[in-house]
Amino acid sequence: MAVTQLVGAKIHRREDPRLITGHGHYVDDLTRQGTAYAHFVRSPLAHARIKSIDITDASKSPGVVGVYTARDFKGLLAGTHPAAPAFVAEKKFVPERFPIAEKEVTYQGEIVAAVLAETKSQAADAANLIQVEYQDLPAVMDLEKALQKGSPKSHVDGPDNVCWDFTYTGPEITEAAFKEADVVVKERILQNRLAPVPMEPRGVSADYEGFDKKLTIWMSSQNPHFIRLFVSGAMGLKESQVRVVSPDVGGGFGSKISPYPEDYLVPTLSRIAERPVKWTETRTESIQNATHGRGQFYDCEVAAKKDGTLLGMRVVQYVDVGAYHGTFGAFQPVACLMAGGAYKWKGISARTVGVLTNRVPTDPYRGAGRPEATHLVERMVDLVALELKMDPVAIRRKNFIQPEDFPFTQNFGLVVDSGDYDKALDKALQLIGYDELRKKQAELRKQGRYMGIGFSTWIELCGFGPSAATAPATGGIALVESAQVRVTPTGSVIVYTGTHSHGQGHETTFPQIVADQLGVPYESVELRHGDTAEGTAFGYGTYGSRSLAVGGVAISKAAGKVIDKGKKLAAHMLEAAEEDVVFEHGSFHVKGSPDKSKAFGEVAFASYGMNLPEGMEQGLEAVAYFDPPNLVWPFGTHIAVVEIDAETGAPLLTKYAAVDDCGNIINPMIVDGQIHGGIVQAIAQALYEEVVYDEDSGQLKTGTLIDYSMPTANEIPTILLDKTITPSPTNDLGVKGIGEAGTIAASAAVINAICDALSPLGIKHVDMPASPDKLWKMMKEARN
Amino acid sequence: MIPAAFEYARASSVEEASKLLKKFGEDAKVLAGGHSLIPLMRLRLAQPAALIDINGIKELDHIKEDGQKLRVGALTRHVTIHNSAVVKAKLPLLAEIASEVGDNQVRNMGTMGGVIAHADAAGDYPTLALMLDADIVTNQRTIPARDFFKDLFTTALGPDEVVTEVVFPVANGPHKYVKFRRRLFDWAIVGVAAQKMNGGWRIGLTNVGPTPVRANAVEEALQKGAKAEEAAQHASDGLDPAGDLRASPEYKKHLARVLTKRAINQAEGHQ
Structure with a gap:
């Protein structure tokens, strides 16, 4: 048996030939x-x-x-x-x-x-x-008006338009921080409504x-x-x-x-x-x-010291729930719990208000609450830096949670498992050539040109999740994950997972893990998913960057159980004690006697035969569930460079670098692809996309892809990628999620770059999407 | 995304197309590239009773040099125009414009005649036709471009009239089309074409009104020796564009001025 090292290898996606050539099977293909x-x-x-x-x-x-x-x-x-x-x-x-x-x-x-x-x-x-x-x-469209007394109601028989009004931590928790403050910055930050457009x-x-x-x-x-x-x-x-x-x-993107x-x-x-x-x-x-994403605004206040030390934050989130409560619509308030980002705070007070309107319901959309959190904290930190005339890099470094602080319990009691935020920042600065860019910016400013550099030192919680946290959140079912690994008599392997790929490449990634673990050829491992008639009794699906960190670990556990049984059987076949049998590179052998061995395939075949150890049942298969002890916490640094056309206001994204850390990597090509896709989706939010309804009639004005401006590859610059690897201590594979990272990180980097570019005009904040007409108007007003 | 039922007939000659149009009456539509018409039908925003497919009329697919004229057949695809050596030599601005219409699929299917007859305010060829005093030739007559575009999606064409050819003057002096849009395949938010010919400038504006606009005031200012920047200030004279999701009327007028300056400057080879 050849020694394989599939985990970490850039293997082409197994599903691609079929999908790219039109041989996939989508629902509409079946009649x-x-x-x-x-x-x-x-x-x-x-x-x-x-x-x-x-x-x-x-x-x-x-x-x-x-x-x-x-x-x-x-x-x-x-x-x-x-x-x-x-x-x-x-x-x-x-x-x-x-x-x-x-x-x-x-x-x-x-x-x-x-x-x-x-x-x-x-x-x-x-x-x-x-x-x-x-x-x-009358259509209820505006969130603030909807909350006023006497507002028309989105449902005529409802009491009012308040779906929820929930305070996680009251303002008293930030009183001391704000008292101590040298500066306080305030901003209202909008999150444009997005259509998922799968x-x-x-x-x-x-x-x-x-x-x-x-x-x-x-x-x-x-x-x-x-x-x-x-x-x-x-x-x-x-x-x-x-x-x-x-x-x-x-x-799907959550929809x-x-x-x-x-x-x-x-x-x-x-x-x-x-x-x-x-x-x-x-x-x-x-x-x-299809359920929309985002559709929120935030009223934020941050207190800081003169030297840039962040002290306290007050956040009120207003969510446009839409006409009905989306099944997981109340997931978006996770933005409140993540509002502190990568930084240490004395106190954060947070309240969420869900407002019913006459629009289609909102629900999780790639990142779901975490892009909003990153966007608001990264914007607010930049506003503090601007106020204090500090470099955005310096203020971030000053307030980062440090490597020795992990596991770090943040303000809402969530435990951040691991991280090294400076390391990712250092690498990103190098990748983009930060010092040179600042010099270039100074030159361009002298010429009346508006170039800006924007940062997003993002963190994420994902991998939903631990039963203690998720069972109450769903109403009883814990979002753990199940797996079944079945070995056929001839030694090929079928893996059933309760996750379900909708573009993530699970048919490639999961067999990579199993082939390595069982020491069998990658080609002999098949992944099955997406059919409730197969595999375990219950599966939990794919969202929240959970498939690898929860589902992949369950698969690995099930494969481990298969090996355990194999060991018992191999010991019996080799006439050795079970504790003396070692499993390596696809073969069971007696410790110290590598020649006394049975290949995995031989053991698999034997498991369907006779003369098994006493009490052992035939077959070689196992079911495992994984209940993660904690969520996982990817992080990284994204840097965007933009130039705004001084005359037209058109923003041009000229350079983009991302250094991300998702712990151990199974397939770097798939990770890069997911980061690319995520970044583009967030650039889309920052610059292009918005679901627009008529504010009076509630008529959708962006009902086609002509009007809903989803960008294409033409509009996106080459994205520079690098990584750091900080394995998660939460699971045996040391993995974290990466499917949403790009989306969580990128909108803040792009908008911060735009704000940096326009800072000579005294413009401090720009909302999304930063379209040319909007920027032109702001620039014109700032010049007057 | 399913069109309402319609009759379909394939014409093998212009005469036959005209006859079919007559037969089906005012609700009939000519199908050329279909990249504007079919999406409208799929959304049921257009529900023609019949489609007269002219894709089989080969003689409408041509590019001919005719003395100081360039004759472009109605069925000539954007990609053909863009790649044509004759167009590049005789009217390079047209080749440039053709290369910026829509995306690859649109350029492979969309036609000169389709754009002209559809008369979308954001169409690019109508601007060029208007500013260069091109002639629109139909199966019945020749219509000067300035008399052709009547209103939004409205032309001088009669119910059984088929565009067969657009005749442009030859012009291969300095030229530029500046098409301002968010995505590469989008319609112009505003477009400005500049062409130097016969010692003067021709300036045309796209999507700043219901029909294409010739910027006469800019042309006159340039004639009097004004610099591009000064002359371009007149680009918005008399404009009353409608606002939309991408641009307010003020912004469109501003873009008309900025892009006019850029088009002239870039045509002359400096930014």
């Missing part, structure tokens, strides 16, 4: 015999009463199987849309949500009717014939087999087991009667974690129509209805 197509009629208004729905003409339209409204689903679907406690244990008002509106619509795009037809086109044509009479109601929109296909009471759902999901749990419950089925299959998933109305309606339509039903989301439906 059952006899499928009927669903089309949903959606409210064109943000807020209205439904007075009547006339389906007469639509029902007679060619190819129509049926037209359905809320009352058709009433007896078949129970309960309301799930709303997890997440980081807000107490809620004020969580509106009831049925998957299809009956009396009131509360956002543009809410479903009011469903059409089933023989073809997609027939369904779409018939949908156009449905006459819905609405009585317009390359593959959502899709649901369902087949309910009435005789057997068996339901199979094919859907694009990050989280098939949770969907099974929710949908079976709502439909009055047992979890065991429902199978959710999520084949290749073309991106495919929570269940959606269609996830309930499509299976129910299959039950009603007694045939398979399929629905594929259009791009406009995706921008309109």
Whole structure:
């Protein structure tokens, strides 16, 4: 057996040839015999009463199987849309949500009717014939106005628009810090609403087999087991009667974690129509209805000493919850708990207010709360530096949590597992050529040019997570992870994981771990995921940069159990004591006698035969669950360089460097790819993207990719990457997550660079997206 | 994203296309590259009763030098225009503009005639046609560009009229198209074209009104010897652009001035 070292190797992604050449299997690629197509009629208004729905003409339209409204689903679907406690244990008002509106619509795009037809086109044509009479109601759009007494309500029967108002730590905790302060800076920081825009929109296909009471759902999901749990419950089925299959998933960015109305309606339509039903989301439906990210603002105050020592911070977060509480919508307040960033503080007071509006619900979106935290703390630290005329590097160094401080208990009691923030900063400064850049900046300023350098010394908590923290947050189910490792008689290995890749490359990374651990060829290890009919009883999905740090460790544990059993069997075969058997490089041998050995494959084959040790059952497979003792804490430094066109205000990102630390690395190529993607997504937030609604009518104005300005590779400079490696002490693999890091880090670096560029004009703060027209207007006003 | 039902007919000659247009009436649309029309149909913002596909009419796909004229067939794709040695020699500004239309897919499919007939305010060719006094040739007549663009998405074309050719004057002096946009494939937020010809300047503006605009005041100022910077101040004279998600009216007017200065300066070879 060759000695392999797959962990740490740049192995090409196994899934790429299939995906790149169009041989992937997405939901829309699969069609059952006899499928009927669903089309949903959606409210064109943000807020209205439904007075009547006339389906007469639509029902007679060619190819129509049926037209359905809320009352058709009433007896078949129970309960309301799930709303997890997440980081807000107490809620004020969580509106009831049925998957299809009956009396009131509360956002543009809410479903009011469903059409089933023989073809997609027939369904779409018939949908156009449905006459819905609405009585317009005022749309609640502005968060501050929504909180005022006497404001119109986003739900007419609700008490007001407050979904939650929760104080983690009151202002008293920061009193001493603010008393001691030489300077106090204040800012309101906006977080623009973002549409996730996965390359593959959502899709649901369902087949309910009435005789057997068996339901199979094919859907694009990050989280098939949770969907099974929710949908079976709502439909009055047992979890065991429902199978959710999520084949290749073309991106999610958090928008495919929570269940959606269609996830309930499509299976129910299959039950009603007694045939398979399929629905594929259009791009406009995706921008309109997939849960949005961010959509917040923060009122922040920071107290500091003259020498740059940070003392205290006060944060109030306002979250645009949307028309309904997103299933994991209350995750976003994690921004409050992470507001301290990489620094030491005497006190941080934090409060979160969730406001119901007449927009589509918000939910986790890549980074979820942690990009917001980084953005606010990195902005505020720069504002302190500006006030004190300090270099942004110096103020960061002065306040960093130091290597010897770890494990470090931060202000909200979270324990930061490890870090070396100066090291990553040093490397990034070198990578970008910081001293030279400052010289160049001084020269350009003399010429009237606006060049800026921006920092983000970010940290992250991820790898959700420890049962003690996560079970209460979901309402009972701990977000641990499961794995099953099965060895076939011929020694090949099938690994089942409860995580589910939607672009992360798990089919490559996880076999790398297992092949190394079992000493078998990489090619003989297969990964299976995304099908609730396979593997362990429950899986927990992919989000929050958890798959490797929780799921990968579970897999490694299961592989360890396989080795343990193998050792027992090998000892029996070698007629040695179990404690004398060593497993190395894919072979069991007796300590001190390497020639007395059995290869892993021989032991696997023997495990299915006869003459096993007394009491040992046949087979070689194991299940393991991993309940991590702590979250993991990646970190790094990102530096952005921008130049603002003095005449047009157009920001040009000229250089970008990132040094990230995610602990031990399984596949550097995949890590680099995830960092690239993450950074680009945050550059998009900083400079390009924003979901815009008409502030009066609540009409979505960015319903296509012409108007929703998602950037392409053309708009992004080459990104310089490097890394430091600080293994996590939290798990045996020493790994941390990296899927969200780029997104968490980059918006602050870009905006800080813009603010630095414009500082000669006295501009201190710029909100996202920093579009040319916005910057031009600010520059013009500053010059006047 | 599914269009409403429509009739489809493929024309093999301009005469046949015209006949089909007549047959289907005002709700018929000509299908050339389809990169503006099909997205509108998919969103059901356009619901033509019939599409008359002219992609089979090979004689509409041509670039011909004709004395001091350059004749570009209506079905000539952007990529063909961009790569054409004749265009590069006789009207390099057109080749430059063609290279900046949309993305690769749009440039491979989109056509000269399609852009002209669609008359989107943000279309790039209409600006060039207007400022150079090009002629729009149809199956029935020749229409000077200045009489062709009537309003937003509205032209002088009659219901059974098909654009067959656009005839530009030859101009290979200093020239530049400055297209200001956020993403490389976006429509212009504002575009400015500058072409020196016959001893004077022609300046055209994209997306600052419902139709393309010729910046007469700038041209006149330059004629009187004004420097680019001074002359460009007149670029916004008389403009009343509509604001949109990307730019306020004030910003568009400002861009018209800044980009005009840049277009002239860059055409002359200095920044």
